[in-house]
Amino acid sequence: MPQMRIGLVGAGVIGRTHAATIAANQDCTLAAIADPSEAGRALAGELGAAWYPDLPAMLDGETVHGVIVATPNDLHLPNALAAMARGIAVLVEKPVTTTVAQGEALAAASLSYGVPVLVGHHRRHNPIVSTAKRIVAEGALGELATASVLYAHAKPPEYFTLAWRREPGGGGPVLINLIHEIDLVRFLCGEIASVQAITSSARRGFAVEDCAAVALRLESGALVTISLSDCAASPWSWDLAVQESPSYPPQPVPVQTHFLCGTKASLALPTLDFWSYDGRPDWFAPIRQQSLAVARGNPYQHQLRHFLDVIRGSAQPLVSAADATRTLRATLAVHQAAASGQAVDVASSFGGA
Ligand SMILES: NC(=O)c1ccc[n+]([C@@H]2O[C@H](COP(=O)([O-])OP(=O)(O)OC[C@H]3O[C@@H](n4cnc5c(N)ncnc54)[C@H](O)[C@@H]3O)[C@@H](O)[C@H]2O)c1
Structure with a gap:
């Protein structure tokens, strides 16, 4: 089976964990990193991944099967929506969004686009x-x-x-x-x-x-x-x-x-x-x-394997946007x-x- 190509948005603390987790998985490859920082660009170079300053540029330049959003919280919603609008499944870090209304908007978009969202409650x-x-x-x-x-x-x-x-x-x-x-x-x-x-x-x-x-x-x-x-x-x-x-x-x-x-x-x-x-x-x-x-x-490895199944359509997200919004609300x-x-x-x- 061909490797899944994953795009990573945000290469900070948890983004690096995702990059290392992808590197340890034989079923996928880190196709590209989108992160405007010099550190993000350097990490892409080290890992042999393409580099883009932001997700829209990555989506224009690369074929990816799934996107991991590991940016600051206020960028979770716009980045997740940008990927979903192109039919690409998303793993978005926690908290799902910064407000309950945004979380509900993301859950509604997942339904209307028919594109799954997995939220990174990795535990x-x-x-x-x-x-x-x-x-x-x-x-x-x-x-x-x-x-x-x-x-x-x-x-x-x-x-x-x-x-x-x-x-x-x-x-x-x-x-x-x-x-x-x-x-x-x-x-x-x-x-x-x-x-x-x-x-x-x-x-x-x-x-x-x-x-x-x-x-x-x-x-x-x-x-x-x-x-x-x-x-x-x-x-x-x-x-x-x-x-x-x-x-x-x-x-x-x-x-x-x-x-x-x-x-x-x-x-x-x-x-x-x-x-x-x-x-x-x-x-x-x-x-x-x-x-x-x-x-x-390692929960991050299990989470990634599950995300690949979600991308393939063989599993429903263990933590959907609606589910994670209930966690955010509480x-x-x-x-x-x-x-x-x-x-x-x-x-x-x-x-x-
Ligand atoms: N699941 C977990 O255990 C866990 C652990 C840590 C952080 N998180 C979550 O992950 C997210 C990131 O946290 P962090 O600690 O890695 O933050 P961080 O500040 O270390 O990294 C954020 C990265 O996003 C990049 N960035 C900023 N704007 C961007 C944009 N427009 N496009 C692309 N990249 C952009 C920054 O340059 C930076 O490299 C947060 O939502 C946080 O809550 C989850």
Whole structure:
């Protein structure tokens, strides 16, 4: 089968991860990079890909079967639309767009053009997550009662030399990191009905938060809490626990970051420790622990393989634009809830029904 030709728009931090992921896949090739920066041009030269200053120029000059949009957030929508208008499937990075209205516009365009959009919530492609999803869906936990997530790590001062990372609109761990937790909660535990939240910028003093405490009520009635910080000297963060990027050093011991507690049994991630009773659940009876083995896998490679299937038409996007817009809506509701001090009904927020 001929190799798929992929065009990459935006060759920054995550764009480079996509470029390396494409290089490691035999079924596709990096045909071209569109990025106006000198660094983007240099990367194209290093990788033997064509270079263009922007996506329209790339689409005029190259035949590509799929486009990966890894630009700053405000350019996700126009770039995705430009590719889709030519019938080209798109993998667009998270957040799908900057506003719910834009996300809905992208989802509507996907339907009207008949062109699929996959959104880069890459964690869903992690084999640990697919295994956890299967365990929950099979009912092994019974009914979910509560879940708790700890996402705490230390971003060094140099991370914040880029101004946008200190400013509302794109910066802050709610939009950058919590959105992955919200997506995982939706994927594993079910839809979010309402959000309550407190945020704080007390540790760094930037305009954006450095900590958040979030409480979610799910449509099922289950309750979820998420504790978030990007200024904590802590190993308890998904990215570090699963060593999502080779830039993170291995943990000296396995740590757990997600705790799903059901009426029959409970599950901790990423270790997939399954806790259950032989008989009726009873805190006076012995509880049994099993570690469910799963092969570790690189979620970006799994995501790319899935994108190739989406391009071929043999798979529907695991994370569609409409799905990712629901994640965005619930994430933006965290800021709204923190600002108002009120619980936010997710379905009716941001112009919802
Ligand atoms: N899935 C993940 O884990 C993950 C991780 C990091 C970033 N992201 C997302 O990826 C996107 C990019 O983030 P980043 O950290 O790589 O940013 P970055 O600033 O490192 O890179 C952005 C790149 O886009 C280029 N660019 C700017 N305008 C452009 C244009 N008009 N056409 C083409 N290229 C243009 C810039 O020159 C830069 O090289 C963001 O939406 C971010 O939220 C996702």
